[in-house]
Amino acid sequence: MEKMIEELLKEFRQGSKRAAARIISLIENEAPEGKEILRVLYKESGRSYIVGITGPAGAGKSTLTDALVKLMRHRGYRVGVVAVDPTSPFTGGALLGDRVRMSDLTLDPGVFIRSMASRGHLGGLSWAARDALVVLDAFGCDYILVETVGAGQSQVDVVKVADTVVLVTVPGLGDDIQAAKAGIMEIGDIFVVNKADRGDADQVVRYLQSILEQQTKTEGWLPPVIKTVAWRGEGVEELLDAVERHRSFLVNSGHLDPLRKMRLKEEIIERVERLIFARLKKEVRMDGVLEEVYSRQLDPLSAAEALVGEIIPQAGSAGRK
Amino acid sequence: MMRKIRVLIAKPGLDGHDRGAKVIARALRDAGMEVIYTGIRQTPEQIVAAAVQEDVDVVGLSLLSGAHLHLFPKVVKLLREQVGDKVLVIGGGIIPEEDIPILKEQGVAAIFGPGTPTSVIIDFIKEKVGEKSQGTSA
C-alpha cells in the first residue's frame, strides 16, 4: 500500500491526470489509500478559488460552465471541473451527461473534468466530491468549478464548498417565485439569467433584482444579475468579471478568511457527527437497550446518553461502565 | 467500500445514431453502474482523455457508420499507452461478423451486435470488471 501511494503521489506531482483521476476514485470508493493520500494532499491545497454553479435542470449549466472554462483558460488559469449528478435511489446507478457539452475541453492540458454521482447523498454533494476539490486544489488548479443540479439539497450544499456561488436560471421556467420561496435566493452571490435571447429575460432580471435588494447573503455585496446566452458565449466575460469582482470583494473586505474558517468548522463538526454515528452503528449493541426502552424500564433519552457514553465515556452522564 | 463500476459510453466517428448508445447507457445505470456519456462525434483522442479523467473501468464504443476497423483499435491503442490494459473496451453497432476477430485481436474485449439483450452486456461487464479489480487491487 505504501509503495502504491508513493508512486501515485509522485505521478500526481508531475502533473499526471491519470494519477489525479485514480486518487479521486480511491477516495470515492472509500479505500484506505484514499484517506492516506488525502491527508498528504490537504497540506498542499488551499490555493484554488472555488466557484459553485447551480440551478434547475435545463438552465444550461454545463454549457455555461463550458463557456466559462474556455474564458478562464484564455485568461491563463488552470481549471478543474467537478460535475455532480444524482445517483438513482432505486438502482444506485447514475447517468452523468455533463461532458457532452464540454467535449471541446477534454483535450485541453490545463483542464481536468470529473463527473461524480451523489452516491447516497440524496442529490447533494457527497464527501467524495468535496474531497475531490482538495485533490484538484493540490493538483494546481487556479479555479475549480463545482456544477450541481439544483434540486433542493444540492443547491444548498454547494455553499459548503464554494467561495462564490453562481445561481443560474432561464426565462420561462416559471419557478423563479418558487426559488424565492424556498430560500434558494439567499445562497447566490451572482445570478445568471441564461438563454437570455428568449422572450422575457429582462422581466426575470428585474424580478430577481427586486428580491435581491431586500435580502443579501453578505453585507456590502449586492449580487449582480447577469444575462447570458451561454452557447454563443454572450455575457460570459461579464460573468467571469463578476466572479473576480466578488473574489476581490471577499479578500478586500476581509470576508474570505472568516468565511472559509466557518466552512471548515462546519465541515469538522459534520465529520465528527459522522464518525460518532459510524462508531455507534458499528460498536454498540442496540438490541438489549431497545428491549429495556420498549418495556418502559428505560426512557429513550437516557438510553441515547448511555449509548454515546459507551464510546465517549466522559460525555454520557448515565454511563454504565 | 463503495465500489461502483464506472463506464464511459462513447460515440466515435461521425454518425449520429445514438439510440443504441443511449439505451445501453440507461440499462447500465439501471444495473447500478455510473455511466458517463460523451455525446456524438468524438475523436479517439477525446474519448481516451475522458476515460482517463473519469478513471472508468469500461469504455463502450458504439458506431454504425462502418469506420469501426479504423476507430476502435485506435481507442484501444491510446488507452494502452495512457493507462495500460486495466480498462475493458467493448463495442457495438453495425459490425460485420468477419470484422469481429480482427477487432478482438486488437484488444476489443467483445462486440455486441444488434439484438443483444442489455442483460448480456451487463453480465459481461460485471464478470470482467470483477476479474480485473481482483487482479489489480492493492
Add this chain to the structure above:
Amino acid sequence: MLKEEALQAIRAAKDAWETQKVQKAIAKHPERHEQFMTGSGYPVERLYTPVDIADLDYLRDLGFPGEYPFTRGVQPTMYRGRFWTMRQYAGFGTAEESNQRYKFLLSQGQTGLSVAFDLPTQIGYDSDHPMAEGEVGKVGVAIDSLADMEVLFNEIPLDKVSTSMTINAPAAILLCMYMAVAEKQGVPFNKLRGTIQNDILKEYAARGTYIFPPEPSMRLITDIFAFCSKELPEWNTISISGYHIREAGATAAQEIAFTLADAIAYVEAALKAGLQVDEFAPRLSFFFNAHNDFFEEIAKFRAARRLWAKIMKERFGAKDPRSMMLRFHTQTAGCTLTAQQPMNNIVRVAIQALAAVLGGTQSLHTNSYDEALALPCEEAVRIALRTQQIIAYESGVAETIDPLGGSYYVEALTNRLEKEAQDYIAKIDAMGGAVKAIEQGYIQREIQDSAYRYQKEVESGRRTVVGVNKFQMEEEPPKNLLKVDPAVGEAQKKKLKELKAQRDNRQVARCLEELRRVASSTENIIPAIYEAVKAYATLGEICDVLRDVFGEYRPLDIV
C-alpha cells in the same frame, strides 16, 4: 354515422357476445395476453365495431381521394394512374462506384434515384479533414466538390429522372452542385425534379448530422424555399422526416406529432421571412417510416394526411389545395431488421412495404435484408426492389384506392393516432414550438423514453422478435457482404489535391469572400453558394465560411 338506436343494438349484441361466447371460449382457452397492444404500445381491443367509429362523418373525416382532408389519398386516381415511385437509397465509396450502382438500378426498373452521402459530406467536411478519417465513402458517396457531382451523374439525364438527396445541414450546397451539373447538361432548372431532405430540426432531435445552430439553419432553409419557388418550381424543397425520429425509438403517434411540429416550425419561419403560404407549401414533402405493426402504420399515414390538411387550412389559411396535401416518401424500418437469420428481413420488409402502399405513399424505399450487418450487396438490393414490384404488379392492392378505408379497426386507429398527435402538438405549441421543444430537450427525451421502454419489452419477452428472443438458432456468419474499399479515402484526398492545383484559386477566394458577405447579410444566400460551387470551391471550404459566420451547434444531450 349510424343512428343512435342502431348503435344501441350493436352495443347490446356485443355485450351479449362478450358475456356468452367470449367468456366461455376464454374459460376453455385463455387469450395469449391479458392486454394486447400495438407496436407503439397502445391497447388493442378484441373486436372493433361501428360503435368504435360512431362519430366518424364520412364526408368530413374521409372524403374523396385528391380532396380535402385527403385522408384517403392525395391523388384522385392514386396507383390506378401510376404506381408509387420505387426509389432505393443508394450510394457508397467514390462517385464512380455510385454512378455504376445508379445505372444498374435504373436498368432494373427503378424509377427514381436516391443519393446517400457519406458522413463527412453530410457534416460539411472534405475528405481530407481529420474528422473524416475512416468515414470517407462509408455510408454513402463522398462528394467534395462539383467535380465529384459531375461524375456521380455522368450519363444520367437530369431532365429524365427525379433525384432525392439525403442531405440536410449542407443541403443548399448539394442542391447548387446538382443545378450546376444540370446547367452543364443543358437542362433548364425548371425541368429539375427531385427532393433535398433539408430537414435540420430532426437532425437536432434524432439523427445528429447538424452543423449550424437553429437560427441560421432555418434561414438557409427559408432561402431555399424562396429561391426554388422562383427557379426550381418542380423541386421538393424539403422532406420533413419522421423516419429518423421513429428509428430513434419514437412511437407512431410521436412520429406524426414531432414531424408535423417540425413542419409547422418551417412554415412559420417561411412566413416570417416574408413568403406567402401558397408560394412554398405545395413543395413541402414528407418522409415516414413503415414499421412492423401493419394496421397501426396504415392508420398513421392516413391520420398524418388528415391532420396536416387541417393544420394548413385552419391554422395557416392555405388556399391552394396542394398546400394541404401531405405527400410523402416511405422507407421500411431499418431498426426492425435483425442481424440474426437475416433472410427473415425480406418478409419483414414485404409486410412493412405493403403497409406503406396501403397507406398511400408517393414513393418507397424497401430495405435490403443484410442492412443490419453492412451496406447492402447488389443481390439484396435487387430483392428489395423486386418486393415492391411484386406488391405493385401481383398483389392487387394497388387496383383500388385506400382499400382499408371504412375498416372499423383502421378508422378507429386513425382517429386515435390523430388525437394523440394533436395533443403532443398542443404541448409543443405551448412550449413555443418545435425549435424551443428541441432546445429544451423535450422531444429527445420523449423519444428516448419510448426507445428504452421498447427495449425493455423485448428483453422481458413481452414483445417477440423472431430469431432474436424466440425461434433462435445457430447459424453460419453471412457471406458476400459489401465492403467499401478502404482506399476510397486516399483516392478522394488525391482528387482534392489535384482539384486545388487545377482550379482558379483566385476565383475561389473571391467567391468565398462574397459568400461571407452575403451570409452576414439578410440577402438570399443561394446565388452566392451557386457561384462558389461553380468555381469548384469545395464543400468543406464553403461550410467553413458558414461555420465562421453562423457558429456551430452544441447538442443538448439528454440521456
